Amino acid sequence: MRSVTDRQESEQILSAPLIIEYPFKRTTGPVIGAFLTGLREQVLVGSRAEDGRVIVPPAEFDPVSGNDLTDIVEVGPEGVITTWSWVVIPHAKHPLSDPFAWVLIKLDGADTPMLGALAAPSLDAVATGGLVKPVWAEDREGHIDDIAHWVLVDADTEPDTEPEADTDGGHA
Numbered sequence: 001m002r003s004v005t006d007r008q009e010s011e012q013i014l015s016a017p018l019i020i021e022y023p024f025k026r027t028t029g030p031v032i033g034a035f036l037t038g039l040r041e042q043v044l045v046g047s048r049a050e051d052g053r054v055i056v057p058p059a060e061f062d063p064v065s066g067n068d069l070t071d072i073v074e075v076g077p078e079g080v081i082t083t084w085s086w087v088v089i090p091h092a093k094h095p096l097s098d099p100f101a102w103v104l105i106k107l108d109g110a111d112t113p114m115l116g117a118l119a120a121p122s123l124d125a126v127a128t129g130g131l132v133k134p135v136w137a138e139d140r141e142g143h144i145d146d147i148a149h150w151v152l153v154d155a156d157t158e159p160d161t162e163p164e165a166d167t168d169g170g171h172a
Contacts, residue, residue: 031060034072039146042136044076046110053111076107078153081130083113086123096149101126105150116150125152 028036031047035058038045047058048071055063062069084103090096095117103126104113119135120126131153140146 029060031058031069031072034058036142038074039144040140040142042077042134042140042146043074044107044134045072046075046107046112047071048073054109055112056107056110056114073109075109076134078131078133079105079107079110079113081118081126081128081132082106083128084118084126086126095145099123100149103132103150105132116147118150118152120152 027033034045044056045058046054046056047060047069048054049059049069050062050065050067054073054075055069056075058072059069061067082104084101086099086101087094088099090098090100094100096119098119101118101120101123103116103118105116106113116132116134118126118132132150133153134147135149135151137146137148
């Protein structure tokens with residue numbers, strides 16, 4: 001009679017590698033594609049819903065009826081803060097390294113707000129109803145990060161473009 005050990009040694013476990021692949025790429029489609037192309041070109045767009053509302057970022061389907069939305073509308077670039085939250089200590093995954101505000105921005109011509117990171121000089125400078133504008137990334141490729149961040153329109157402390165490199169070793 002064979003022992004359990006002898007039986008285990010004589011039986012080999014069969015195995016095969018399992019490779020899961022997705023050999024296709026999803027296109028963004030005409031609506032999201034228009035939004036991403038607009039970002040690359042420094043233009044903000046939304047989609048017009050059946051009831052006339054302009055949704056930003058654009059939606060492919062009407063949120064009420066579910067029907068396709070194909071009417072693309074240019075909005076902004078300025079907008080109004082509808083609500084906000086201050087970040088005292090940003091972490092590595094945040095878009096800004098200094099304290100900043102997450103803001104919901106209702107762009108000029110839009111009926112829904114979009115999320116953005118607001119570089120503001122202080123907590124006291126941020127208020128619901130404040131007017132903001134985008135600061136565009138220097139290198140744009142059709143991605144939401146093409147908006148580097150937002151700034152207050154009346155703030156004299158923030159330049160319209162990315163700051164020059166600081167030569168004295170400090171932080172910009």
